Amino acid sequence: MSASTLRIALVGNPNCGKTALFNQLTGGRQKVANYAGVTVERKEGRFTAPSGRVLQILDLPGTYSLEANSPDEQITRDVCAGNFPGEAVPDLIVCVADATNLRLHLRFVLEVKRLGRPVVLALNMMDTARQRGIVIDVPELQRRLGLPVVETVAVKRGGAHSLIERVDGEVPAAAPVQPDDAASRADLHAQVRELLAATVTMPRTTAALDDALDRWALHPVFGLAILAVVMFLVFQAVYAAGKPVSDVVGDGFGWMGEHVAALMPAGPLQSLVVDGLFGGLGTVLGFLPVILVLFFFILTLEESGYLPRAAFLLDRLMLSVGLTGRSFIPLLSSFACAIPGIMGTRSITDPRDRLTTILIAPLMTCSARLPVYALLIGAFIPIRYVFGVFNLQGIVLFALYLAGILGAMLVGWVMKRIRRDKSEHALLMELPSYRMPRPRDVAIGLYERGMIFLKRLTGVILGLTVLMWFLSTFPGAPEGATLPAIDYSFAGYIGRGLQYVFAPIGFNWQISLALIPAFAARETAVAALATVYLVGGEGEGLGQALAGQIPLASALSLLVWFAYAPQCMSTLAIIKRETDSWRNVAISFGYMFVMAYAASFVVYQVARALT
């Protein structure tokens, strides 16, 4: 590191606009990683100041207090205090405070000041403060605090100008270190009151717009109705925009594979390129549009301030199954795909609640299960009307969705019981002011999420896809073989081996074999069944072939298996990435396997006894 590089740590309360300010300062030049040994996101960026000096900015996790209650708050505390292993001591701390919320934010500024390090205070959202008629005597605030104070508007181009100018200048002198004890902590509030009385005039304590919106958004009836409409629109968008693009991506790679195949001699290499490489890329990248569409909405809802409102409305319901209101949106997203759902759990502050949510998210019926459900229900469940109005096929599909939700509630409840740490989980959630989401901040967030998926997962998933291809291609069929090639492959052997494991739940070796590629992506089970049952198409023909060759009890068992089974490997890979623990991957795989096996066993044995 050259001597002219200045390390700046950005700290502040949650909702102070710190991340928007960070985006404003660094633009797209950000590096997102994890802090050593923990799964807290580390965001660093750099920019060159007018003087030519390079400023390296670390965006520390937002916290209300240096008295840390969670792993991310501990990081903020330790980095600021200069004793986080592997992190250099910051040369300057920029404390960001929301100018409209100084009663809360100034206390943290005073707390940071007591660390005895050079601090600059950025009064952010000055534009909103002025609109609300809030008057702040900045020179007087600066004099009383003994810190340089600058005004910023993180959401406006050039809104960080005065901050850049200040940090580019001389590093301010540090205040003396002050002791941290209960009495001095209580004293901070008295100091904040004094500062506010002397320097800030507030016409009213909250924004009139927030009050008006919250009257509707938090209303016991209208609030829930608004939430239902918002969620309905999100899902419409996922299926109207995300899913078709995903299909186009999958088909596009299939098409490219075919064209590349035409240029290559037939043989294992051609098969690797077409089925392994292009097929695998199609599967992996096919997830991306759905993930991006879902994240667009999650980020927009988060930026606008609506997400905590939704959590407020649903907290009681989620608490009854051992979760928190904040778990709702990630779990709902998991009905489209568990990957964005699990990535979305970052908004859950309590690490225990977050882990529970991550572990149960795959039980939500994702869109990849639908082709399998559609095939099996179409083939085995007769179109019959129950009570004259309800279609039996529809009832079965509904029951499968319900099975996932009830299973998740059961797992949540059990996890609450067996957890060693039974201390109370706090909600303590701030409902910030509503804000117009900024396209730039949403775009940066989307880019980050997309890159995490592509960089961290593509390699793993592609590797596993190629492995799956290898298993189902080698060894090739012998001369004069009568059965499909896959029967002679390793996958065929594994399928035959697995049938002993799966016989008690009614799976023959063909079904067991189809479960192997289904681990890569559930919907491929349909194609695999088509292959082993020697059927060309995947539609009507396959359904009839299955109905003729698989007993009803096995088909029902297979449906239940897909509701709970530990799939797909992309989900397991994202659990590894988000929790940084193979143990959690093993727990997730293990409990879902046991649950799927037990449920399928019961369904199979009961169905067999009845049919």
Place this chain on the structure above:
Amino acid sequence: MRLSDLPKGAPAVVDRVDDAHAADPIAQRLRDLGFVDGEPVRVVAVGPMGGDPLLVQIGFTRFALRRAEAARISVRTGVAA
């Protein structure tokens, strides 16, 4: 009176936050968030199910608190803020 018993909309002033057990991090956090003696407080909304959680206005900020969290806070009513 406990904050959890305070009727919606009624003005009150915080008296103190009690630890539910020794070294209660939730109580400490509540104090850090501004629930300290003399601070005006008001319940502005309640959750749709079982009246939980509470939306509490303290200072210039609104926090959602579960009833168990709000029960740690004792308040005075009928005092000019």
